[in-house]
Amino acid sequence: MQKIKSLMTRQGLKSPPESLSDLGAIESLRAPGKEEFRELREQPSDPQAEQELINSIEQIYFSTDSFDIVKYELEKLPPVLNLQELEEYRDKLKQQQAAVSKKVADLILEKQPAYVKELERVTSLQTGLQLAAVICTNGRRHLNIAKEGFTQASLGLLANQRKRQLLIGLLKSLRTIKTLQRTDVRLSEMLEEEDYPGAIQLCLECQKAASTFKHYSCISELNSKLQDTLEQIEEQLDVALSKICKNFDINHYTKVQQAYRLLGKTQTAMDQLHMHFTQAIHNTVFQVVLGYVELCAGNTDTKFQKLQYKDLCTHVTPDSYIPCLADLCKALWEVMLSYYRTMEWHEKHDNEDVTSASEGSNMMSTEETNFDRGYIKKKLEHGLTRIWQDVQLKVKTYLLGTDLSIFKYDDFIFVLDIISRLMQVGEEFCGSKSEVLQESIRKQSVNYFKNYHRTRLDELRMFLENETWELCPVKSNFSILQLHEFKFMEQSRSPSVSPSKQPASTSSKTVTLFEQYCSGGNPFEIQANHKDEETEDVLASNGYESDEQEKSAYQEYDSDSDVPEELKRDYVDEQTGDAPVKSISRETLKSRKKSDYSLNKVNAPILTNTTLNVVRLVGKYMQMMNILKPIAFDVIHFMSQLFDYYLYAIYTFFGRNDSEVSADPTATLTAAEERKEKVPSPHLSHLVVLTSGDTLYGLAERVVATESLVFLAEQFEFLQPHLDAVMPAVKKPFLQQFYSQTVSTASELRKPIYWIVAGKAIDYEQMLLLMANVKWDVKEIMSQHNIYVDALLKEFEQFNRRLNEVSKRVRIPLPVSNILWEHCIRLANRTIVEGYANVKKCSNEGRALMQLDFQQFLMKLEKLTDIRPIPDKEFVETYIKAYYLTENDMERWIKEHREYSTKQLTNLVNVCLGSHINKKARQRLLAAIDDIDRPKR
Numbered sequence: 001m002q003k004i005k006s007l008m009t010r011q012g013l014k015s016p017p018e019s020l021s022d023l024g025a026i027e028s029l030r031a032p033g034k035e036e037f038r039e040l041r042e043q044p045s046d047p048q049a050e051q052e053l054i055n056s057i058e059q060i061y062f063s064t065d066s067f068d069i070v071k072y073e074l075e076k077l078p079p080v081l082n083l084q085e086l087e088e089y090r091d092k093l094k095q096q097q098a099a100v101s102k103k104v105a106d107l108i109l110e111k112q113p114a115y116v117k118e119l120e121r122v123t124s125l126q127t128g129l130q131l132a133a134v135i136c137t138n139g140r141r142h143l144n145i146a147k148e149g150f151t152q153a154s155l156g157l158l159a160n161q162r163k164r165q166l167l168i169g170l171l172k173s174l175r176t177i178k179t180l181q182r183t184d185v186r187l188s189e190m191l192e193e194e195d196y197p198g199a200i201q202l203c204l205e206c207q208k209a210a211s212t213f214k215h216y217s218c219i220s221e222l223n224s225k226l227q228d229t230l231e232q233i234e235e236q237l238d239v240a241l242s243k244i245c246k247n248f249d250i251n252h253y254t255k256v257q258q259a260y261r262l263l264g265k266t267q268t269a270m271d272q273l274h275m276h277f278t279q280a281i282h283n284t285v286f287q288v289v290l291g292y293v294e295l296c297a298g299n300t301d302t303k304f305q306k307l308q309y310k311d312l313c314t315h316v317t318p319d320s321y322i323p324c325l326a327d328l329c330k331a332l333w334e335v336m337l338s339y340y341r342t343m344e345w346h347e348k349h350d351n352e353d354v355t356s357a358s359e360g361s362n363m364m365s366t367e368e369t370n371f372d373r374g375y376i377k378k379k380l381e382h383g384l385t386r387i388w389q390d391v392q393l394k395v396k397t398y399l400l401g402t403d404l405s406i407f408k409y410d411d412f413i414f415v416l417d418i419i420s421r422l423m424q425v426g427e428e429f430c431g432s433k434s435e436v437l438q439e440s441i442r443k444q445s446v447n448y449f450k451n452y453h454r455t456r457l458d459e460l461r462m463f464l465e466n467e468t469w470e471l472c473p474v475k476s477n478f479s480i481l482q483l484h485e486f487k488f489m490e491q492s493r494s495p496s497v498s499p500s501k502q503p504a505s506t507s508s509k510t511v512t513l514f515e516q517y518c519s520g521g522n523p524f525e526i527q528a529n530h531k532d533e534e535t536e537d538v539l540a541s542n543g544y545e546s547d548e549q550e551k552s553a554y555q556e557y558d559s560d561s562d563v564p565e566e567l568k569r570d571y572v573d574e575q576t577g578d579a580p581v582k583s584i585s586r587e588t589l590k591s592r593k594k595s596d597y598s599l600n601k602v603n604a605p606i607l608t609n610t611t612l613n614v615v616r617l618v619g620k621y622m623q624m625m626n627i628l629k630p631i632a633f634d635v636i637h638f639m640s641q642l643f644d645y646y647l648y649a650i651y652t653f654f655g656r657n658d659s660e661v662s663a664d665p666t667a668t669l670t671a672a673e674e675r676k677e678k679v680p681s682p683h684l685s686h687l688v689v690l691t692s693g694d695t696l697y698g699l700a701e702r703v704v705a706t707e708s709l710v711f712l713a714e715q716f717e718f719l720q721p722h723l724d725a726v727m728p729a730v731k732k733p734f735l736q737q738f739y740s741q742t743v744s745t746a747s748e749l750r751k752p753i754y755w756i757v758a759g760k761a762i763d764y765e766q767m768l769l770l771m772a773n774v775k776w777d778v779k780e781i782m783s784q785h786n787i788y789v790d791a792l793l794k795e796f797e798q799f800n801r802r803l804n805e806v807s808k809r810v811r812i813p814l815p816v817s818n819i820l821w822e823h824c825i826r827l828a829n830r831t832i833v834e835g836y837a838n839v840k841k842c843s844n845e846g847r848a849l850m851q852l853d854f855q856q857f858l859m860k861l862e863k864l865t866d867i868r869p870i871p872d873k874e875f876v877e878t879y880i881k882a883y884y885l886t887e888n889d890m891e892r893w894i895k896e897h898r899e900y901s902t903k904q905l906t907n908l909v910n911v912c913l914g915s916h917i918n919k920k921a922r923q924r925l926l927a928a929i930d931d932i933d934r935p936k937r
Contacts, residue, residue, distance in 0.1 A: 313401030485619025758823030771835030776846030
């Protein structure tokens with residue numbers, strides 16, 4: 001298209017838009033006639049051929065306007081002209097011109113409607129311009145009229161009004177400047193009133209106003225003064241912020257935070273606050289310790305003020321150590337409480353800010369506020385651990401400044417009380433386990449407790465060696481929880497109760513110390529000792545808990561009608577567990593009832609002063625363990641040693657035969673016992689006599705000792721849940737082993753101790769001598785039993801009387817009575833079998849006599865005791881019945897009854913079957929007995 005336009009230009013033609021340079025040209029422009037267009041369009045055409053003709057036109061024809069076509073063609077002519085070639089070339093140019101013209105005609109016809117429309121628009125524009133010229137002419141005319149209508153006076157009024165407005169604005173500015181000059185006075189008043197937000201708001205407004213009037217020369221000095229005032233406000237604001245660390249006040253802190261928020265320095269305020277808390281901790285502990293050191297020094301020498309805190313702690317005297325520690329913890333509590341309340345304030349106000357931000361529409365402000373809130377929250381959470389670490393280090397330094405081993409037990413416990421409460425505060429404060437304090441106090445506690453425990457073991461040995469094993473009269477309702485040492489297990493947690501007196505278990509809804517003391521008070525207030533407030537009421541008076549009870553005890557069974565039928569038939573005191581006694585005599589029953597009732601008056605645990613002392617020691621040990629759980633394993637280990645030593649002493653004193661006891665109780669200790677880390681074996685007091693038959697070989701002392709051990713074991717069983725709760729999981733197997741292998745076996749010690757009494761209470765040797773004098777090869781069946789049975793029964797009656805006499809001194813529990821009777825009967829029955837085994841000759845009638853004797857013994861014995869079945873009854877009866885066995889049955893019987901001795905089995909073979917079997921059969925039976933006895937050797 002561009003080529004065609006250029007070619008048209010060379011030929012003197014113009015395109016319609018280019019020909020509309022002015023209106024005159026437009027008016028003189030003649031549009032191509034329809035005939036011309038029709039002629040061009042009616043010519044036969046081949047579009048492809050025409051396009052080829054157009055394309056064959058040389059490029060130079062489409063160049064710039066300065067191109068001269070005629071000159072160009074003439075210059076192309078050869079020197080020698082050929083008419084035919086010229087005509088051919090002319091025809092070619094005409095064809096090319098005709099193709100271009102036809103193309104142009106086609107384009108003109110295609111654009112004809114647009115051309116007409118544009119021409120109409122130009123005509124309309126010309127009309128509009130003519131109208132605008134008319135309007136401008138009229139406007140100028142009216143302006144001339146207005147100019148001539150206004151006077152000079154009117155314009156003067158307008159000028160004066162404008163000047164008036166300017167002067168009013170100036171007066172307002174001068175008044176504002178005057179107010180700004182007086183602002184410093186009001187700012188000082190507001191700072192004295194601690195109205196920091198108002199002061200900052202006023203200062204910022206003044207600065208803003210000053211910037212508005214900065215074009216006045218007097219304002220530059222005021223700007224500088226306001227900036228100094230703002231810096232002064234920030235300094236006072238920092239001082240006000242530091243006061244929060246020791247005494248948190250909501251209103252005061254709210255003002256401070258509002259002030260920092262106006263300054264846009266909330267993050268800086270939080271950084272400064274943590275710095276102030278750190279400084280407050282240091283200054284607080286130093287001032288508290290310094291006050292006690294100077295007070296004890298008795299002078300105002302300033303040398304202590306120059307000491308480091310670590311060195312200052314070494315100058316605290318033992319007398320002032322505990323009060324100083326308590327005041328130190330109270331002061332640190334105030335700092336931590338202030339931090340806790342600071343966090344509460346931010347949590348509450350953060351929620352309020354979130355609500356207000358959600359209602360607002362300033363997105364940028366909300367994002368900035370959220371960022372500040374997140375920074376403050378992280379800073380406060382991180383500060384919890386940091387502050388608690390600082391507190392721990394300060395208290396640890398104080399603890400290391402003095403050797404705690406110099407304190408008595410109660411004072412040491414009080415120190416642990418305070419430290420335990422402080423660790424509880426730390427755990428509630430930031431969830432920390434107080435590793436620094438725990439490790440420090442644990443080392444000192446273990447060292448202290450080792451020395452304390454060794455001293456107590458030596459005291460226990462001394463008590464045991466001086467113990468006469470007399471009954472300690474306690475009330476029937478006695479419980480170890482009544483002792484002061486165990487008060488901590490049942491008293492509720494309260495501000496007046498120290499941590500050592502707290503219960504082992506707490507309610508499901510626990511109130512933290514911060515919640516409890518948030519509104520006032522202090523968990524480290526030193527309280528009066530509870531031992532002064534309460535007195536123990538556990539001891540009975542003369543075995544009776546009151547004089548009226550003693551009087552009524554002897555009047556209760558004054559008449560025969562007062563005797564219950566059950567007691568007439570079979571007197572057994574099931575409630576007290578006293579020894580069962582059989583009697584048909586009214587006087588005997590009444591005296592027995594009196595005796596038994598007097599036992600009722602002391603229906604209380606059987607224990608000694610030494611036992612009570614051990615129980616108190618256990619309470620103290622648990623008290624320490626409850627205060628400082630990290631040393632629980634060490635404390636429980638020492639508690640087990642107390643029990644082990646007591647059990648060992650009881651067994652050593654009463655559980656060994658005479659041959660096992662050293663002949664010289666004052667013999668020199670062995671080398672192993674003399675070693676410092678071991679406690680020497682205790683020795684029974686020479687005041688305790690265990691060789692008198694009248695006292696059943698010290699049965700009263702044995703009962704008191706053994707049952708006191710059983711009582712001690714029961715208390716350990718009662719305490720097991722508490723011990724298990726504080727014992728570390730990895731150490732619980734030790735606790736389980738201690739209970740299963742030691743505590744649970746304490747009652748088993750009754751058997752060897754009372755076996756010694758049973759072995760001496762009945763004269764079994766005399767019975768064997770009497771049985772040896774009996775003739776067993778009688779020829780006729782006897783109807784009268786032998787005298788050895790009566791002698792044995794008399795021994796049992798005498799044993800029963802002695803047992804009754806002992807029961808007047810000491811209540812004999814039913815299990816003890818049963819064991820004594822069981823041992824005596826078992827020994828008697830085995831003695832009977834041994835006597836039968838000594839028989840040289842025995843007839844069938846003699847065997848019947850044996851059965852008669854034993855049945856008579858059983859019948860009389862059952863009237864003396866309630867034990868059923870009779871111990872080893874089958875042992876005797878089976879042995880007697882074996883006399884009737886044949887040779888084959890005897891061999892099988894021997895193999896099945898290994899409970900008999902070789903001598904007893906041999907006697908059966910020699911005496912019972914000796915005359916009925918041959919020598920070979922006897923040898924076979926004796927060989928079978930030898931085979932049974934061989935593994936026992």
